[in-house]
Amino acid sequence: MAWHDFIIDNDNVIRGMLKTSHVIAVVGIKDETRPHEAAHSVPAYLYSRGYKIIPVNPNYKSVFGIPCLASLEEIHEPVDIVQVFRAPKNIMPHALEALKMKPQPRVFWMQTGIRHQEAAHKLASYGIQVVQDHCMYMDHLRLLRAAA
Secondary structure, eight states: OOHHHHHHHOOOHHHHHHHOOOOEEEETOOOOTTSSSSSOOOOOOOHHHTTTEEETTTTSSSTTTEESSSGGGOOOOOOEEEEOOOGGGGGGHHHHHHHHSOOOSSSSETTTTTOOOOHHHHHHTTEEEEOOOOHHHHHIIIIIIITT
């Protein structure tokens, strides 16, 4: 497969990702003091749906009662999806961290409004599926909840 085959914008592929993924590392997660921000409400929804959330934000001690890690480098277990709530200018360092993870995540997901073509190309060239400018909450509701 060519690198561009790993840039995902297909409902069937996204549905499959959401069905088969169990562990999501959320970079830039916000805590309960910011309930209306997507960086809190989206992972809160996913947590309520049974996904294991690994919070990653050096500014918090814990989110949902789960210890918050400072970076992806601190994760020592397999992760299915790295979900990122950071401005586009901050994406590349997280992409490079994801490439160092052992094992590498299957998916690197940039939330609505977030795109970074250089990072997407680099991740995809290593076989990591990349989703850009998609809300995991909305995709889950649209693709999985509607089918239930």
